[in-house]
Every structure is written in structure tokens, then in C-alpha cells.
Amino acid sequence: DTGVSQDPRHKITKRGQNVTFRCDPISEHNRLYWYRQTLGQGPEFLTYFQNEAQLEKSRLLSDRFSAERPKGSFSTLEIQRTEQGDSAMYLCASSSRGAGANVLTFGAGSRLTVL
Amino acid sequence: GQNIDQPTEMTATEGAIVQINCTYQTSGFNGLFWYQQHAGEAPTFLSYNVLDGLEEKGRFSSFLSRSKGYSYLLLKELQMKDSASYLCAHASGGSYIPTFGRGTSLIVHP
Numbered sequence: 001d002t003g004v005s006q007d008p009r010h011k012i013t014k015r016g017q018n019v020t021f022r023c024d025p026i027s028e029h030n031r032l033y034w035y036r037q038t039l040g041q042g043p044e045f046l047t048y049f050q051n052e053a054q055l056e057k058s059r060l061l062s063d064r065f066s067a068e069r070p071k072g073s074f075s076t077l078e079i080q081r082t083e084q085g086d087s088a089m090y091l092c093a094s095s096s097r098g099a100g101a102n103v104l105t106f107g108a109g110s111r112l113t114v115l
Numbered sequence: 116g117q118n119i120d121q122p123t124e125m126t127a128t129e130g131a132i133v134q135i136n137c138t139y140q141t142s143g144f145n146g147l148f149w150y151q152q153h154a155g156e157a158p159t160f161l162s163y164n165v166l167d168g169l170e171e172k173g174r175f176s177s178f179l180s181r182s183k184g185y186s187y188l189l190l191k192e193l194q195m196k197d198s199a200s201y202l203c204a205h206a207s208g209g210s211y212i213p214t215f216g217r218g219t220s221l222i223v224h225p
Contacts, residue, residue, distance in 0.1 A: 004157075033212065042119075042202050042215035043158065056210055091157065101146055101165070102211040106157035 004107035006092050012113045013082055020078045021110040025094030032075050033104060034067055035091040043091055049075060082114045119216030121203050126222045127193055135188045135219045137203030145206040147179050147186045148213055152200045161201075162188070190221075198223045 005024040013019050025032050030051050035043035046065065048056040051072040064082075069075040079086055089111050093104040118140040127133040139147070146165040150158040164170055164179035164186060176189040188201055200220050204213040 035215075040123075040217065042204070042217045045212060045214060048210060048212055056212060097211065101148070101163035102206060102213070103148075103160045103163065104158075104213060106159070108157050 004092055004094055004105055006090075006107040006110050008110055009108065010111045010113075012115065014115050015082060015084060017082055018078065018080045019082060019112060020076055021090050021092075021112075023075045023077070023092030023094075023107060025073070025075070025092070026096075026105055027073075029094035029096045029105070030072070031095045031097055031102075032069055033093045033095075034075070034077050035093065037089045037091055037109070038087075046077070046090075079112075082112075084114045087112055087114045119203055119205065119214065121201075121216045121219045123217070124220045124222070126224065127190075129193055129195060129223055129225050131193050132189065132191050133193060133221065135190070135201050135203075135221065137186045137188070137216060139184050139186070139203070139205050139216075141184075141205050141207045141214070143207045143209075144181060145208070145211050147177075148202075148204040148206065149175075149177055149186075149188045150202040150204065150215075152202060152218065154199070158202055193223050195223050195225070197221060 032049045034046040037043045049069040064080045067077045089109040091109045093106045121137045149161040152158040162177035169178045174191045200218040202218045204215040
């Protein structure tokens with residue numbers, strides 16, 4: 001297993017454009033998370049899936065953001081009508097909740113720059 | 116991470132010991148995590164505490180006091196490669212989703 005994969009690693013776009021990020025979690029993990037991180041800050045929770053069900057979504061998440069996990073495997077995060085404030089690193093993580101800690105394995109992230 | 120407080124930056128000397136503190140406020144506490152994040156890289160898991168006390172793992176140890184809402188990460192025999200951001204996170208509620216603090220940037224100098 002190659003871990004959590006994210007694509008693209010870098011995306012530069014103009015304000016108002018739509019962007020989509022893809023995350024491929026560790027294959028046996030049924031839980032998938034999206035976080036956003038800006039410079040000097042910790043990861044900020046965006047949304048969470050258990051299998052294909054989106055179970056939690058941050059109250060801070062604008063309706064321009066939408067995430068899917070159609071078959072309970074890979075996930076996509078789409079941002080519509082991007083704004084400069086959307087510039088950040090978008091981190092995907094996965095976990096397999098069993099006995100013990102819910103340890104997240106993060107991908108390398110997708111860095112978004114909105115001009 | 117508005118309900119997690121940790122220092123923004125710390126510096127230490129190679130070979131020394133450093134303690135990074137974290138205080139938190141939450142309901143439905145389900146554990147306290149520490150993650151390490153090198154610049155430009157993804158966070159990686161270091162430790163998890165759900166009961167009070169000290170957990171030791173090699174050069175790294177983590178302590179938890181649930182009654183005080185307090186944890187610390189202890190790094191011994193510091194190496195240059197330990198220069199990184201150290202993220203404190205708590206899990207709460209039924210979904211166990213970690214909420215992260217802003218991280219402590221540790222700079223290790225020769």
C-alpha cells in the first residue's frame with residue numbers, strides 16, 4: 001500500500017474558477033477526512049465520510065464546497081467560484097476505526113493558490 | 116483549534132530535552148493526540164493518550180491530565196531532524212474526529 005494519495009499536488013487558478021481535488025485513501029480504511037491548513041495554523045476540519053456516507057461537515061464550510069465519496073473508496077472535494085481566501089493546503093486523511101485510537105494517516109496534500 | 120492552546124514557537128539545543136505543553140477544553144473527551152509535521156509535509160502520528168499518565172515511546176513521551184485539560188510532549192536527546200511543527204489534537208464526540216491546535220514550531224539548533 002502506498003498510503004494516502006492526493007491529486008493534484010499543486011493547483012493555481014483564477015478567482016471564480018472551479019477546482020476539484022481527489023483523494024485515494026488506504027484501501028482498508030473506511031473513514032476519510034478532509035482538512036484545510038493555512039500557513040502557521042493547524043489542520044482545520046472540513047468534512048468526514050464513513051464508507052460512502054458523509055457523516056459530518058464543518059459549520060464553517062461554505063456551500064461552495066462539496067465533497068463526495070461515491071463508492072466508499074476515493075473521494076473528491078470541489079470548490080466552486082474560488083476566492084482568494086480559499087488559498088490553502090487541502091489535506092486528506094483516512095483511518096480504520098477499531099479498538100483503540102482513531103489514528104489518521106494523512107496524504108501529502110493539495111496546495112491551492114487562487115489568484 | 117480555538118479551544119486548544121499551545122505555544123507558537125520553541126527553540127532548543129541539539130542533545131537537550133524539550134517539553135511542549137498543550138491545554139484544551141472539550142466535552143465528550145475521547146483522547147489526546149500528538150502529530151509531527153515537517154515543513155511542506157503531511158502530519159504524522161506520534162502518540163495517543165486516553166488515560167491519565169505518561170506514555171513513553173523511545174525518545175518521545177506524552178503525558179495527559181484529563182482533570183486539568185493538560186498534556187505535554189517530551190522530546191529527549193534532541194536531534195536536528197526533530198525541527199518541525201508539533202500538533203496537539205483532541206478527539207471528542209461520537210465520531211472521534213480530531214480537532215487540531217495551531218501547532219508549536221520547534222527549532223533545534225546545534
